[in-house]
Amino acid sequence: MDTIKIDQVQKEIDARANKEVYIHLETTNGAYASHFNQEAYNVGAFIRNANVSYARGKIVGAGATYRVGLKLDIGWIYAEGVNQYEIDDEGRLLMAGHDNEGRLMVALQIGEKPFTY
């Protein structure tokens, strides 16, 4: 993955607007968070293959991290903290935020076909 370049990612988001797309959205601090640190509290959520269409999508932020919002007919998809992106070999837009040890903290991915499940 590369560091996010906001103009390029915005173009990729625009290119997938008003189409049927599949979303992978995820955030986690890991299944071992409270094992390694008793003060910590495990949280995580993921949705794989939400089948939606967004009329408008926008990436906002500067410097280290970005927020992405996708406006749906009846709701929103939102992710905060993405800092890297990639168009993978299947043309999917993958965005993710990692901590300084390379561990994934948040991911928002948009594909035109379902992600493998």
Add this chain to the structure above:
Amino acid sequence: MQEHVVVIYPHPDDESFGASGTITSFREKGIPVTYLCGTLGEMGRNMGNPTFATRESLPEIRKQELIKACDVLDMELKMLGYRDKTLEFESREEVAKHLYQYLEEIEPTLVITHYPGYAVHPDHDAFGAAAIQAVGMMAKEKRPTVWAQAISRNYIDELGEPDILNDIGDVFATKLDAIMAHKSQADGMLAKIQEETQEDIETAAKTWLGIESFYTWQF
């Protein structure tokens, strides 16, 4: 009955961190070992350090790492095709029956798995419980011994000292090789161990991972 060990864990790397010294000791005695690995660790959050995997490329990367680790450990591998983080939501009965089919075919003398309720990760608890249920489904005279591995902070307080303590110092180099095969996962984990113990990586890992302990399950 011919000895045969079956290891049942849900994630690629559970075997290397948890039981690779014990596995190596069995292999050195010529005892076959088969690993029933539940998932490909698809939802792991370590992506290498610096990152080289994505959520979508991680499963194939971890599959190759798993195959490499099993080569290092000279054990047979069966990948069972469940999805990381979801094992506790599958039907326990169906997962147990799935494992039972393998056990009936292999007829192991020993099964190594996680101690349900004391294994920290929900997949560990769920797969360990299914493994023990599967062994329980076998006829008494065919039933292998089960070594259950606890990991939680409180396990000694609640379960007492484990009865199987394998000092794997003699084969530690192989254990470290097996761990290192899981490059996407090991970079982060070993750095963490090193940071906490302030020692070089081999000494640090040996301090943390030099003894593999298990409880003999009572049916």
